[in-house]
Amino acid sequence: MIEEVGTSPEGDLIINVGPQHPSTHGVLHLVITLNGETVKNCEPHLGYIHRSIEKMCESLSYRQFIYVTSRMDYLSSHINNQGCSLTVEKALQIEVPERGKVIRVLMAELTRMASHLLWWGALGMDVGAFTPFFHAFREREVINDIMEETCGARLTMNYIVPGGVMYDIHPNFQQKVKDFITLFKSKIDEYDTLVTGNIIFQQRMKGVGYISGEDALSYGCTGPVLRASGVKCDIRKIAPYDGYEKVQFEEIIETGCDSYARYLVRMKELKQSLSIIEQLLDNIPEGEFQAKTKAVLKLPKGEFYSRVETARGEFGVYIISEGGLTPYRIKFRSPGFSNLSALHHMTKGSKLGDLVATMGTLDLVIPDIDR
Amino acid sequence: MFLVDYIKTVYNGVTSLLKGMRMTGYYFTHHKEIITQQYPDVKQVLPERFRGEVVMTHDEKNEHRCTGCTACELACPNATIKIVTKFDITPDGKKKKALDTFVYHLELCTMCNLCIVACPTDAIKMAQSFEHSVYDRSLLTKVLNKPGSKLMEGVE
Amino acid sequence: MFSLENLTHIIDHALNNTFNATIAMLIEMVIVGICAITLFAVLGLVLVFMERKVSAYMQIRLGPNRVGYKGLAQTAADTLKLVIKEGFTPDNADKFLFNLAPFLVMIIAMMLLAPIAFTKGLQMWDLNIGVLYLSAVSSVSVIGILMAGWASNNKYSLIGAMRSGAQIVSYELSAGLAVLTMIVFTGSLQISTIIASQQDGWWIFKGHIPAIISFVIFIIAVTAETNRAPFDMAEAESELTAGFHTEYSGMRFALFFLAEYVNIFIVCAIAATIYFGGWMPFHISHSIPFADLFNKGMDFIPGVLWFTGKTFALIFLIMWFRWTFPRLRIDQLLNLEWKYLLPIGMFNLLLATAIAILGWYF
Ligand code: SF4
Numbered sequence A: 001m002i003e004e005v006g007t008s009p010e011g012d013l014i015i016n017v018g019p020q021h022p023s024t025h026g027v028l029h030l031v032i033t034l035n036g037e038t039v040k041n042c043e044p045h046l047g048y049i050h051r052s053i054e055k056m057c058e059s060l061s062y063r064q065f066i067y068v069t070s071r072m073d074y075l076s077s078h079i080n081n082q083g084c085s086l087t088v089e090k091a092l093q094i095e096v097p098e099r100g101k102v103i104r105v106l107m108a109e110l111t112r113m114a115s116h117l118l119w120w121g122a123l124g125m126d127v128g129a130f131t132p133f134f135h136a137f138r139e140r141e142v143i144n145d146i147m148e149e150t151c152g153a154r155l156t157m158n159y160i161v162p163g164g165v166m167y168d169i170h171p172n173f174q175q176k177v178k179d180f181i182t183l184f185k186s187k188i189d190e191y192d193t194l195v196t197g198n199i200i201f202q203q204r205m206k207g208v209g210y211i212s213g214e215d216a217l218s219y220g221c222t223g224p225v226l227r228a229s230g231v232k233c234d235i236r237k238i239a240p241y242d243g244y245e246k247v248q249f250e251e252i253i254e255t256g257c258d259s260y261a262r263y264l265v266r267m268k269e270l271k272q273s274l275s276i277i278e279q280l281l282d283n284i285p286e287g288e289f290q291a292k293t294k295a296v297l298k299l300p301k302g303e304f305y306s307r308v309e310t311a312r313g314e315f316g317v318y319i320i321s322e323g324g325l326t327p328y329r330i331k332f333r334s335p336g337f338s339n340l341s342a343l344h345h346m347t348k349g350s351k352l353g354d355l356v357a358t359m360g361t362l363d364l365v366i367p368d369i370d371r
Numbered sequence B: 001m002f003l004v005d006y007i008k009t010v011y012n013g014v015t016s017l018l019k020g021m022r023m024t025g026y027y028f029t030h031h032k033e034i035i036t037q038q039y040p041d042v043k044q045v046l047p048e049r050f051r052g053e054v055v056m057t058h059d060e061k062n063e064h065r066c067t068g069c070t071a072c073e074l075a076c077p078n079a080t081i082k083i084v085t086k087f088d089i090t091p092d093g094k095k096k097k098a099l100d101t102f103v104y105h106l107e108l109c110t111m112c113n114l115c116i117v118a119c120p121t122d123a124i125k126m127a128q129s130f131e132h133s134v135y136d137r138s139l140l141t142k143v144l145n146k147p148g149s150k151l152m153e154g155v156e
Numbered sequence C: 001m002f003s004l005e006n007l008t009h010i011i012d013h014a015l016n017n018t019f020n021a022t023i024a025m026l027i028e029m030v031i032v033g034i035c036a037i038t039l040f041a042v043l044g045l046v047l048v049f050m051e052r053k054v055s056a057y058m059q060i061r062l063g064p065n066r067v068g069y070k071g072l073a074q075t076a077a078d079t080l081k082l083v084i085k086e087g088f089t090p091d092n093a094d095k096f097l098f099n100l101a102p103f104l105v106m107i108i109a110m111m112l113l114a115p116i117a118f119t120k121g122l123q124m125w126d127l128n129i130g131v132l133y134l135s136a137v138s139s140v141s142v143i144g145i146l147m148a149g150w151a152s153n154n155k156y157s158l159i160g161a162m163r164s165g166a167q168i169v170s171y172e173l174s175a176g177l178a179v180l181t182m183i184v185f186t187g188s189l190q191i192s193t194i195i196a197s198q199q200d201g202w203w204i205f206k207g208h209i210p211a212i213i214s215f216v217i218f219i220i221a222v223t224a225e226t227n228r229a230p231f232d233m234a235e236a237e238s239e240l241t242a243g244f245h246t247e248y249s250g251m252r253f254a255l256f257f258l259a260e261y262v263n264i265f266i267v268c269a270i271a272a273t274i275y276f277g278g279w280m281p282f283h284i285s286h287s288i289p290f291a292d293l294f295n296k297g298m299d300f301i302p303g304v305l306w307f308t309g310k311t312f313a314l315i316f317l318i319m320w321f322r323w324t325f326p327r328l329r330i331d332q333l334l335n336l337e338w339k340y341l342l343p344i345g346m347f348n349l350l351l352a353t354a355i356a357i358l359g360w361y362f
């Protein structure tokens, strides 16, 4: 798998970081050229966990292919499912009932929070602090329990079906979420005490992994990575779906362009997600949670695209249909892939330790990049 | 001034570190905050919607509700279910399609719930068991309809 | 009062009366050696267990709690696992150096144990340049790490070793300066004299401001010197997988692991000796009323307890650092040393000298 590499022609050290390395969050393989401690070049190699999900989807029906996307960005699996479902609904012009929409949004925001919490803990690990990981898991576990109760699974929920959601919310759902909000509010300051305010952490983050707005755009970065470079790109704002236009929330923009800005964007998004949940929780409209759909879905001939904002950025689903039971071709635009491509730009000339920290702030989920 | 700034940085840095230490110190001394679950000793009760494995419901007369319509088999994205049907002779002499064996490959199942949703007669449901590990892979291939079971009266 | 001093003297006399001086000396050496190795084994087990429990509680976990009573046998079980594991030597490694390195690191840790006084009279070697000996020998341990990193034929190990070299060499300075500051007060490099000089109060109190500054610098510097987080550059799990000992497995890995913990114990013991009076009980100055009564009362707690208590408190402090802070980057690490600790240390040395000359300490 790994080719024998020693030193570059200039005498720099070439090392393989990954595919099995504690900080690549899975099986990312980076080939980096080091001059002493300084990273001169960093080249991601993909393919280690390629499962050809897109090809697989071509043989699955429009109800079935949704669950596969949970296995891509497994930390925002719910939002991935939502994206796929939206495309199918768009093609068939299914109108999702209000209740279904609100439940979807609530779940999506909970997923986003869970994802950001995990990222926070993992970033702590990347910069060498082990304790945040466990503290983040405490809150994340509560979210997972809520998910488990309503959706039936903790991570790969497959709760969304074309036309709405699979079941109605569990009777305990609202109370559980309220308890979670209370818990989370009492703990959020601890995150700042333990990590954000810490001088070592700030030193590790500030001015590191710089990428300007234009560069980030040209690399195709989306989500918190682009917003930290001062560009508005939140799909929930610019192309609202599933009723995001009706909730009040801010799109977090930071202009620092560095790792610290990316960190702050995500930390503030946690609070925004919380506020969305608070707004919707007591206002879930009565009615159906799922629109009436045919048992067998057949998309009309044509091309359909829709996009959603996952915890990592813009996730797009592009379906070409020949009118049959299964898609002719499916293409996913995964946020992690483009964000990873900017890693080289961000880390060129920085120290080896910064490479790991920057990678942490990109919030890479490898199965999402390497489908 | 340079010196004032220098001292300020040192002071701010040290206080931020001390704050962090106070927090970990708090958790060190407050053991009631510990969230570890003592798993094999204390078993968690999983919510009723938790998807652990597909089972077929049987009532006390050993009757199930599966008509062998293969809707679940078609709904399953990864060929986890294999329905084998047979022909029963009804009292009035007609041939009727019925379930012979419901083969379920737990090792292939992704717990996506699509089969349960697809089933028109609610014959199958998700069980909350999760300790599925076995030493022999063939043990994961299960037959869901119990031996000798038959279709419940009145289920079409 | 029962004292270990008498015990050591009785053994010494008995041996010298039975054998001639050389043989008695040799036998004593063997006894001491066995004691040291036992101490090492026990320390390793205790400290690893302590670390795991401390980290667990700080991370709202329970930590080891299954093997033995409340998990106490966990580290023993882990050691057993490491012993029966294959000791793997990578291809193209420099076999001789690769195998030598863990032992070198271990031997140096053992040598450092020599001048440490566990209680009055329980000391292997009370040489008159004790503190100098300690700082001289402790800087040799970097050779072991460099050796391990280079001989492994692994780039991660090499980077880890080079980092460790840069780090230990720089922080050696600050640790030395901090100790020097205290030597200005004690006026002696001999461990027993340093302890004796704290008869009427520990130096951290008697030496007030300079002593406290020097203590802080010392603790930071030794944390770095022992490669502990937040200065664990040499291992830096998330960057270098395991740094200089990436390629080690089985018992040789265990030796590195053990040496790390023993080193922590030793540096904390040094800090306890210089700043907190070693085995000296908590005494207050004679000028305070009822001081004699108080001091007598304190004397009832045996010196060994005082010594271990202080040392373990400091070890806890270092563990507390580890489980709270993120890791520094290599250049920040060196910045901290050269821009902050060293200037402050030098200034502090001047301050201490002035205070010592003026007699402004208690
Ligand atoms: S849960 Fe999903 S994968 Fe499992 S049998 Fe049912 S449809 Fe197939």
Ligand code: SF4
Pocket: B065, B066, B067, B068, B069, B070, B071, B072, B073, B083, B118, B119, B120, B121, B122, B123, B124
């Ligand atoms: S379980 Fe349900 S869907 Fe499957 S064959 Fe039986 S009746 Fe049909």
